[in-house]
Amino acid sequence: LIILLHLDAGPAERAAVRAALQRLGLAIEEARLGERTTFWVSGADVPAESLARLPGVERVVPVGSRSPLVEATRVPGGRPVSVGGATFGGGHVAVIAGPCTVEEPGALRDVARFVARAGAAALRGGVFKARTSPHAYQGGGTSALRELHAAAREVGLPCFTELTDPRQVAEVAEWADGLQIGARHMQNVPLLVEAARTGKPVLLKRHMSADVDEWLLAVEYMLKTGNERIILCERGLRSAERHVRYLLDVGVVPWLKQRIGLPVIVDPSHSAGDWSLVAPLARAAIAAGADGLIVEVHHRPETTRCDAQQALPFNDFARLVQDVRALAALDGRGLSGAPAREPPPLQAAAGA
Amino acid sequence: LIILLHLDAGPAERAAVRAALQRLGLAIEEARLGERTTFWVSGADVPAESLARLPGVERVVPVGSRSPLVEATRVPGGRPVSVGGATFGGGHVAVIAGPCTVEEPGALRDVARFVARAGAAALRGGVFKARTSPHAYQGGGTSALRELHAAAREVGLPCFTELTDPRQVAEVAEWADGLQIGARHMQNVPLLVEAARTGKPVLLKRHMSADVDEWLLAVEYMLKTGNERIILCERGLRSAERHVRYLLDVGVVPWLKQRIGLPVIVDPSHSAGDWSLVAPLARAAIAAGADGLIVEVHHRPETTRCDAQQALPFNDFARLVQDVRALAALDGRGLSGAPAREPPPLQAAAGA
């Protein structure tokens, strides 16, 4: 980093700063810039905040990345992540779809069959829910986890589910193909580390108020375990606006694609908070370069116990996948895991 | 609106609320909902905040729109706005492009020629700038306004420029085809009203912290003058994020398209604040249903005195227009004012 002294810092202050840096064992180099003294400081784990407090210091300018492992993923071709037949990145766009929550096995199997035929590359379903209220439905737990696994296998898709407790990791990793860490747990370091240690692909949502630096540092914690199969997922930011539930930061997609090699997908359902806005947000995400989507789909949204407002009905989902395919094709990308043919009319869809 | 009394509001409070409503000359109707007393109140200009302060009142629930004139624009086919050959809305996507600021006549004419050939439907250029600092360049004023007009006419495009003072309106309306009101002036009511009274098309940007309700009420002020040629422009919201300058609220585009008939366009340049993010944001906007774009383009961005960081170089702009045409075609829309053929290689572009 670079330390700029105040214009009026005298020789005594200069000497004191130099001495403090030497005490910390840092490599330093002094230079004059205009009428100002500056120090160039290098070394691991430099306490920038402490240095900013030395008398005479005007500003400390950090140079270089705080998340070097993330930066190192930026290799030619990137670091696409595959889960079963679903590939995220490297020219492949993959759609994860399914109900918010695994409720009844029958309904889950209907959704699984539908989304598979419509072109989804993976099935999602919540079993350990991170609910805001203790009085809300908390999820189906272990038995729901096995049902999710069974429904996914039946239609040949991999499945993703969310974790909220480091003590659940072993069990979930046994039944799920991809581990999902929700926005509210983005900085739950013990959970991040346990999940990454399984070696399974981990989908990390961005917290609704996290800046990109914090998000990448959470990824950095996981990369440090040696697991490089990390998928980043933007799901919208909290704002003063009320017309959408969370403001989708669509610009973060190209910003990240310019800087890192890991896949970046978007969750339009939680961002919209309203099913009628899910498809336009999803299209915007793909047009901005996202490597995939995670979408809530439900056969009868008005009967679900969780996030009904945002679940996409069957026919809308089928249309969305076609749009995604067309948008991806515009810049030479292909839909991962999707059948070449049009999704056939299903009995399930007829009732939607 | 609906007034809900507290569960434990007694007969005296009920009578007092009823009396207060009657004193205000409002039509009221009382009903019991569960164990609660409610009043249904109608009439023009009901002081909801005062009513909320009456003893015994738990909550006042507004029902119905605060901007009925805006709502009335939602007619079949919408209310597309045409400015010269540029049509915004009704299945037409139009791109306004040009330099941030009109600086030298020669450079302006180069930009005008280039954007016209590349497929822009209108020329933009700032002459009265709304700069944050009094020490920054304040724009070329009256003479720059005439140069903008001349450059636009030479290439057969209409031109847009920004207003910041109600006392400028008459002069600007004489030379510009479309009047632009910048984000910082979105609630400058005297300016809104003067601009609308000219009868010219007005492009109203959303303030970087305005909620949709405030934005639509600013439009309402203009519709009240009888001018219906209003174009709304989303340009990003202030947030804690620093990777983009303003967070583009891409979801507001479909939200508005579902509710109002006026055209909605997007300014990706001010949102991105960095030219390398302009094209992905622009594509996202069109994919989400925007009726057009307003984009800053410059021949030699590194020499401009204003917003250099976000100006798109010529070749990137030409490529962006092609992307916009392809995206618009996906849902059956066409590029307004754009030539059918590919933009020919220009001498200007060669130097870019």
Add this chain to the structure above:
Amino acid sequence: LIILLHLDAGPAERAAVRAALQRLGLAIEEARLGERTTFWVSGADVPAESLARLPGVERVVPVGSRSPLVEATRVPGGRPVSVGGATFGGGHVAVIAGPCTVEEPGALRDVARFVARAGAAALRGGVFKARTSPHAYQGGGTSALRELHAAAREVGLPCFTELTDPRQVAEVAEWADGLQIGARHMQNVPLLVEAARTGKPVLLKRHMSADVDEWLLAVEYMLKTGNERIILCERGLRSAERHVRYLLDVGVVPWLKQRIGLPVIVDPSHSAGDWSLVAPLARAAIAAGADGLIVEVHHRPETTRCDAQQALPFNDFARLVQDVRALAALDGRGLSGAPAREPPPLQAAAGA
């Protein structure tokens, strides 16, 4: 809750809504309000979002609290929480103070002695740190926990420390008098529940982007375990502003004091992010009615490995406690656990 149908909802829609409500087993009552049909719906766990999706429904208005256990704490005199000699609430203002992190035992004992004499009611110190970066110092762990305990006992104060993992709870509860849950873990439900189950006082910081409803629902999770010794701590909200690190929501203090009986304290250190703003923010908090403070204090802030920028030097802390005493006295409150006499000049302070 109350369901308002659209003005133009017909008899078929009305019947369908009624049927849907009956299928869900909810108690309903229908009433006309003006020209609109409304339903009053009661019952536990009503799926408001699903109901909002029924055809013909314009809006669902929730009535009543989402966190009834929190609301029930609003009893005459409130629910002050005592930890050792420190009492938060019920007319007592208590100050928790200490270093960000427990680093060396000697320095910790110096800080402990100083803050105790200056009037602090409890000692704080981090041992399991929730750091944003995996490359930053992660805390001293188990041995630091015992040193914290020893230093606190030596000066007769209770001690608080932060938890980040449900698997740490048993050990920390053995050595700490108060358990602290940091902002980033406010919605880490497994951690909340484990911490509350110990029966120890829990200090719950508000997440930097949590709204009050989410914060109170996190408290609700803890109250549900039967533990009522919960202290709420406001520590600032993320915003676009950069002059403070987090925007202190000083208004939430009186808002909460009007509605709940649990103590509400403020952390001015993390909000300010700069030591020179800590005292004014702390004074503002007490003037607004806060029941206490948690403040970072350090003997030699420029040498600490964590949050140096915000640690208050000894003499500034001593002055702050005097200000707090004077402010609390203005509305008849007293400083908890503080000696009546002025803090004597310490050798430690002399060097600050």
Add this chain to the structure above:
Amino acid sequence: LIILLHLDAGPAERAAVRAALQRLGLAIEEARLGERTTFWVSGADVPAESLARLPGVERVVPVGSRSPLVEATRVPGGRPVSVGGATFGGGHVAVIAGPCTVEEPGALRDVARFVARAGAAALRGGVFKARTSPHAYQGGGTSALRELHAAAREVGLPCFTELTDPRQVAEVAEWADGLQIGARHMQNVPLLVEAARTGKPVLLKRHMSADVDEWLLAVEYMLKTGNERIILCERGLRSAERHVRYLLDVGVVPWLKQRIGLPVIVDPSHSAGDWSLVAPLARAAIAAGADGLIVEVHHRPETTRCDAQQALPFNDFARLVQDVRALAALDGRGLSGAPAREPPPLQAAAGA
């Protein structure tokens, strides 16, 4: 400013940057910092954004203030502003109070008499309102302005009122002692300049989403006219929170007091949006060092046509002024323009 080149910038890029800086006529100095080349650039009006776009440049670090005129107000003793008998700053705390809007002359005179006796130093009242909706009450205009003047003179107070249009300035300056510019017009440069040119004291509210830099630059525009009688007023920031209307940035008060010499006051009424939170926010502001307050007071808040929710009833206002006096005394400040004695019981107050 300082330009840092990329670590891998070669001699050609270095030469190109140097050449570009020379072409712009800037004084430059080159230095190596560690393995990096840096340039120190000085000169007026340096186009930092353009420079950031030169190939090879990693970052441009601005050094020095963007608002030098504001910075120059930081002189010993500061620059207190006096309006009639009201002094803001320099150890004096002044309270401006009055109705949101001047409605009926009789009510206005009642409020004026009451606030004068209670200890207010100036009367406020809106006559040209900046309303969000064209359907809301727009203020009493010219005749209300004269009534405000008359009511203020009758009780011996100066009066403040808001401007929204540069064309109103001359008339308002004739009748008002202090000109107020509302948050929504903070960047309405033509209005700022016209108001400042009158030489009258101008109270400038901060926009609800303005960062401090933008606010100070708006002040800079006014100082540039030669008028130094500027009072800054913090009134809360837009946020996702809903318990207060705008989040009061109480930390900006000490931050500004450390850096500039102009008085800084707080508007607790618009921040709170609810009268029951006005007094605690006002106390917090004074405890944090604010030089005054502007407070909405109304005899019968439930009958007013504007902002009823936030107007303080008479007795609450009288109590607040006493609190302000006690808080100011704690750090040796005095209430400006306030009588030494307790406000006598008024007939008006009796009815409140």
